[in-house]
Amino acid sequence: MKSILKDSTNIRLCWIKAHVGISGNEATKKEADDINVKFSKKWLKNYLQRLTLERWQARWELSQKARYTYGLLPRVSFDRCFGDFFLNQFMTGHGVFPVHQMKFYGKSDLCHCERDQGTITHYLYGCTSFLHMRQAYFPADIFRLGLLDLIALARARSGLRLMIQFLLQKCLA
Numbered sequence: 477m478k479s480i481l482k483d484s485t486n487i488r489l490c491w492i493k494a495h496v497g498i499s500g501n502e503a504t505k506k507e508a509d510d511i512n513v514k515f516s517k518k519w520l521k522n523y524l525q526r527l528t529l530e531r532w533q534a535r536w537e538l539s540q541k542a543r544y545t546y547g548l549l550p551r552v553s554f555d556r557c558f559g560d561f562f563l564n565q566f567m568t569g570h571g572v573f574p575v576h577q578m579k580f581y582g583k584s585d586l587c588h589c590e591r592d593q594g595t596i597t598h599y600l601y602g603c604t605s606f607l608h609m610r611q612a613y614f615p616a617d618i619f620r621l622g623l624l625d626l627i628a629l630a631r632a633r634s635g636l637r638l639m640i641q642f643l644l645q646k647c648l649a
């Protein structure tokens with residue numbers, strides 16, 4: 477085919493009917509079939525999933541955004557899904573926390589107790605107004621635990637949700 481094209485000075489392109497015995501056309505069709513490698517759906521799905529995961533991971537590592545959440549969850553995953561409105565605020569630092577409210581809405585970044593900034597750390601470990609809630613819902617060794625440890629415990633999750641509900645009421649008041 478290449479040699480025919482090289483030697484020809486007058487080439488005309490036109491449509492021809494397939495499978496009617498035109499020798500050059502049949503040979504080209506066979507050649508195309510020979511190089512057509514078939515992939516199974518399962519293989520393609522796995523391949524594309526792996527490729528997506530690798531690119532997602534690379535973007536997650538290189539991004540300058542959401543570094544707090546990156547610190548908690550450095551590896552991306554299709555299996556992990558936090559759909560909880562309250563817990564997601566702890567996971568992202570967004571939402572009702574005064575430091576976030578100041579950044580986006582210009583409100584005060586002080587906690588309602590006025591002893592410190594309204595950060596996640598302050599609410600989890602320091603704010604005196606949540607002392608009873610911490611004692612009721614968190615393990616006694618909370619100071620040795622991180623946020624993910626607390627989220628893994630059903631009772632502590634309830635306490636975290638109550639904290640956000642309380643802060644929402646303060647925020648909207």
Ligand SMILES: [Zn+2]
Nearest residue numbers: 587589603604
């Ligand atoms: Zn406080």
